[in-house]
Amino acid sequence: xxxxxxxxxxxxxxxxxxxxxxxxxxxxxxxxxxxxxxxxxxxxxxxxxxxxxxxxxxxxxxxxxxxxxxxxxxxxxxxxxxxxxxxxxxxxxxxxxxxxxxxxxxxxxxxxxxxxxxxxxxxxxxxxxxxxxxxxxxxxxxxxxxxxxxxxxxxxxxxxxxxxxxxxxxxxxxxxxxxxxxxxxxxxxxxxxxxxxxxxxxxxxxxxxxxxxxxxxxxxxxxxxxxxxxxxxxxxxxxxxxxxxxxxxxxxxxxxxxxxxxxxxxxxxxxxxxxxxxxxxx
Amino acid sequence: xxxxxxxxxxxxxxxxxxxxxxxxxxxxxxxxxxxxxxxxxxxxxxxxxxxxxxxxxxxxxxxxxxxxxxxxxxxxxxxxxxxxxxxxxxxxxxxxxxxxxxxxxxxxxxxxxxxxxxxxxxxxxxxxxxxxxxxxxxxxxxxxxxxxxxxxxxxxxxxxxxxxxxxxxxxxxxxxxxxxxxxxxxxxxxxxxxxxxxxxxxxxxxxxxxxxxxxxxxxxxxxxxxxxxxxxxxxxxxxxxxxxxxxxxxxxxxxxxxxxxxxxxxxxxxxxxxxxxxxxxxxxxxxxxxxxxxxxxxxxxxxxxxxxxxxxxxxxxxxxxxxxxxxxxxxxxxxxxxxxxxxxxxxxxxxxxxxxxxxxxxxxxxxxxxxxxxxxxxxxxxxxxxxxxxxxxxxxxxxxxxxxxxxxxxxxxxxxxxxxxxxxxxxxxxxxxxxxxxxxxxxxxxxxxxxxxxxxxxxxxxxxxxxxxxxxxxxxxxxxxxxxxxxxxxxxxxxxxxxxxxxxxxxxxxxxxxxxxxxxxxxxxxxxxxxxxxxxxxxxxxxxxxxxxxxxxxxxxxxxxxxxxxxxxxxxxxxxxxxxxxxxx
Numbered sequence: 001x002x003x004x005x006x007x008x009x010x011x012x013x014x015x016x017x018x019x020x021x022x023x024x025x026x027x028x029x030x031x032x033x034x035x036x037x038x039x040x041x042x043x044x045x046x047x048x049x050x051x052x053x054x055x056x057x058x059x060x061x062x063x064x065x066x067x068x069x070x071x072x073x074x075x076x077x078x079x080x081x082x083x084x085x086x087x088x089x090x091x092x093x094x095x096x097x098x099x100x101x102x103x104x105x106x107x108x109x110x111x112x113x114x115x116x117x118x119x120x121x122x123x124x125x126x127x128x129x130x131x132x133x134x135x136x137x138x139x140x141x142x143x144x145x146x147x148x149x150x151x152x153x154x155x156x157x158x159x160x161x162x163x164x165x166x167x168x169x170x171x172x173x174x175x176x177x178x179x180x181x182x183x184x185x186x187x188x189x190x191x192x193x194x195x196x197x198x199x200x201x202x203x204x205x206x207x208x209x210x211x212x213x214x215x216x217x218x219x220x221x222x223x224x225x226x227x228x229x230x231x232x233x234x235x236x237x238x239x240x241x242x243x244x245x246x247x248x249x250x251x252x253x254x255x256x257x258x259x260x261x262x263x264x265x266x267x268x269x270x271x272x273x274x275x276x277x278x279x280x281x282x
Numbered sequence: 283x284x285x286x287x288x289x290x291x292x293x294x295x296x297x298x299x300x301x302x303x304x305x306x307x308x309x310x311x312x313x314x315x316x317x318x319x320x321x322x323x324x325x326x327x328x329x330x331x332x333x334x335x336x337x338x339x340x341x342x343x344x345x346x347x348x349x350x351x352x353x354x355x356x357x358x359x360x361x362x363x364x365x366x367x368x369x370x371x372x373x374x375x376x377x378x379x380x381x382x383x384x385x386x387x388x389x390x391x392x393x394x395x396x397x398x399x400x401x402x403x404x405x406x407x408x409x410x411x412x413x414x415x416x417x418x419x420x421x422x423x424x425x426x427x428x429x430x431x432x433x434x435x436x437x438x439x440x441x442x443x444x445x446x447x448x449x450x451x452x453x454x455x456x457x458x459x460x461x462x463x464x465x466x467x468x469x470x471x472x473x474x475x476x477x478x479x480x481x482x483x484x485x486x487x488x489x490x491x492x493x494x495x496x497x498x499x500x501x502x503x504x505x506x507x508x509x510x511x512x513x514x515x516x517x518x519x520x521x522x523x524x525x526x527x528x529x530x531x532x533x534x535x536x537x538x539x540x541x542x543x544x545x546x547x548x549x550x551x552x553x554x555x556x557x558x559x560x561x562x563x564x565x566x567x568x569x570x571x572x573x574x575x576x577x578x579x580x581x582x583x584x585x586x587x588x589x590x591x592x593x594x595x596x597x598x599x600x601x602x603x604x605x606x607x608x609x610x611x612x613x614x615x616x617x618x619x620x621x622x623x624x625x626x627x628x629x630x631x632x633x634x635x636x637x638x639x640x641x642x643x644x645x646x647x648x649x650x651x652x653x654x655x656x657x658x659x660x661x662x663x664x665x666x667x668x669x670x671x672x673x674x675x676x677x678x679x680x681x682x683x684x685x686x687x688x689x690x691x692x693x694x695x696x697x698x699x700x701x702x703x704x705x706x707x708x709x710x711x712x713x714x715x716x717x718x719x720x721x722x723x724x725x726x727x728x729x730x731x732x733x734x735x736x737x738x739x740x741x742x743x744x745x746x747x748x749x750x751x752x753x754x755x756x757x758x759x760x761x762x763x764x765x766x767x768x769x770x771x772x773x774x775x776x777x778x779x780x781x782x783x784x785x786x787x788x789x790x791x792x793x794x795x796x797x798x799x800x801x802x803x804x805x806x807x808x809x810x811x812x813x814x815x816x817x818x819x820x821x822x823x824x825x826x827x828x829x830x831x832x833x834x835x836x837x838x839x840x841x842x843x844x845x846x847x848x849x850x851x852x853x854x855x856x857x858x859x860x861x862x863x864x865x866x867x
Binding site: 026027055056057058059060061069071072074075076077078079080081082085087088089090091092093094095096097099100117118120121273276277280 | 509530531539545553556557573706709711712725
């Protein structure tokens with residue numbers, strides 16, 4: 001994977017400003033050329049366009065980190081909050097105003113490091129939120145330290161002798177926490193990213209997209225090439241209704257599967273609240 | 283003897299029905315138009331070692347504190363109540379369980395510790411309870427029956443209370459409890475013929491009872507609370523429980539979150555979406571919320587945080603009172619982080635104050651920390667709350683159509699307040715951030731932008747002062763001794779001032795529900811008119827005194843009481859006397 005020149009990125013975005021998703025485009029992204037996050041952002045533009053989400057009803061909430069800047073690049077309401085705390089903030093927005101489309105965007109450090117305590121509760125409550133975790137297995141904004149998803153042995157500024165802890169697998173966590181929509185994507189696969197983000201937003205309940213999104217500047221271990229070698233699409237016959245089967249497919253490290261692992265239609269948090277409120281009226 | 287004011291304490295272990303005793307006695311007294319205040323003291327353990335006591339003070343005139351000393355102590359079986367004997371006034375009374383004498387070692391028996399200046403009255407509490415209920419239950423009602431006779435209170439009021447307290451437990455429980463009450467009443471009638479009379483004004487109207495926590499919850503619901511997120515913590519949980527029950531009926535919702543960070547995060551989210559929201563916590567929770575409070579300051583998202591203070595630091599004393607969280611409320615954030623701090627002094631102010639907290643938070647897009655405390659939050663008292671119900675209340679500054687055209691979420695204005703639009707409303711969209719930002723909300727780290735935005739955030743605190751209530755000055759305006767107090771300590775101060783007045787010493791008090799910002803001129807004028815200034819509070823450091831010293835340049839006499847119990851008015855009057863004798867030198 002070669003680096004893109006800054007000019008090519010700017011040109012690309014000027015062109016994109018004329019595209020069908022222009023209604024949802026705002027400030028130019030500030031990421032490094034080649035960053036995997038561009039694909040996730042593109043996927044969210046595409047999803048907003050396909051679902052015709054009015055910007056006034058579209059809220060993107062992010063944490064801190066490279067992925068945290070998402071809201072500024074999207075036309076809609078945005079809240080770039082605190083490190084690790086995007087999920088609870090988004091929860092408050094969604095429960096207070098259920099008519100809004102609320103998307104949470106965060107990184108691996110944000111979501112399963114500092115904010116790891118919020119993820120299980122949002123999933124088990126089945127809040128009608130979409131959570132996109134852009135996983136680059138590194139702390140990028142602080143210039144390259146190991147993260148909770150970095151592989152064992154990875155050397156970095158804060159792990160000069162190699163990372164001793166084993167990496168977390170956000171996809172299996174989501175399955176274990178009871179998320180009702182669980183997908184994994186790789187930022188090299190633009191169409192799949194766009195499609196699964198769209199489906200995640202359409203899903204009624206807590207939907208999770210684990211996007212493998214390499215950092216081309218600081219992570220020399222988890223790269224486009226290394227992921228290219230190990231990733232594979234889920235087989236066509238994969239049963240998305242079977243959580244334990246999804247779990248074993250998600251655990252696989254060779255290959256690392258991408259696609260929709262699991263989806264179940266059960267009442268969302270909003271449905272339960274409505275039921276309680278309707279019951280109180282009688 | 284004739285009484286116009288009585289303080290009674292029930293003392294036992296968890297499970298003796300101590301809290302219910304307080305409830306029944308308080309309810310009956312409030313129903314006959316008396317002023318009542320009840321304070322329950324219990325340990326942090328639910329069962330086992332837990333001592334439990336309920337102190338009920340009732341009077342024909344308004345009560346401000348729990349006062350000093352007991353007229354009557356009721357001790358259940360066990361040694362727990364022995365230590366409370368020291369609180370009984372000279373000439374006071376004790377009711378002890380005469381049916382258990384011999385069951386316990388002499389040194390563990392209440393009756394053997396009763397001193398000559400106290401009058402002991404045996405009552406076979408356990409025996410009569412067994413007779414009435416066939417179980418160990420009902421001991422508290424036996425004692426209440428005796429008390430009812432002892433102070434010649436109307437028994438029919440007690441029967442009504444028993445019915446209402448036990449209504450959810452069914453007719454049988456009500457019947458046996460009434461029987462227990464009657465047995466206690468008759469026993470005292472037979473053995474201790476009437477010589478006491480409580481002065482009751484038969485024309486008095488029944489009074490309403492509430493706690494500070496209840497008043498805060500009700501005030502918030504009445505002014506449009508739509509969302510509550512919290513995490514259970516003593517002594518604030520009751521506020522969340524009320525919200526959980528009532529909000530769905532009003533179209534809102536309550537979320538129990540995974541921790542206090544999530545709770546305040548969700549509250550910020552709801553405010554961002556334009557809904558009135560709140561959380562309630564205590565010291566450990568407020569500590570966790572610090573970073574979110576800073577986000578509220580920086581992103582100018584309103585928020586209301588009730589902090590019911592308990593003893594600290596750390597997990598501290600979960601079931602004891604202290605006013606130790608003023609500093610964290612005022613200063614507990616990184617950077618230049620202004621926030622509104624309010625402290626109600628009674629249940630009435632809990633109700634009206636929390637409504638003001640919402641109006642200020644929403645209008646000035648700022649965090650408001652509402653500092654109650656365990657004593658104020660949990661005590662029950664008779665109150666006259668002026669209801670103010672408007673659930674559509676909104677004080678948000680909305681953009682004009684002109685402002686919408688080129689919308690600037692953080693537009694620089696004279697009063698520091700920028701127009702705010704919320705998700706779902708047409709006209710404009712914006713993103714906000716905890717990063718320093720320009721007028722549009724986009725991240726910006728230029729020196730002049732940071733100076734301009736910091737000044738804007740602080741300017742709001744100048745412009746809001748005109749919306750805030752003036753400080754109250756109570757007592758004798760000509761007094762040379764002035765007292766400045768805050769929170770529930772005000773009640774003890776007021777009673778201390780009354781006691782001083784009886785000694786011929788004039789005092790005055792300045793109190794304000796607003797800790798920050800304040801109407802500073804009123805305070806300056808007040809302090810200038812005093813020769814001695816006393817600042818009593820329930821903490822070791824003198825946190826409020828520090829604020830007043832740095833703000834007004836005064837040198838007060840400070841009373842620091844790192845407290846587990848509400849401040850005794852006698853402690854206040856003692857300092858007043860000292861100040862007075864120094865003045866007369």
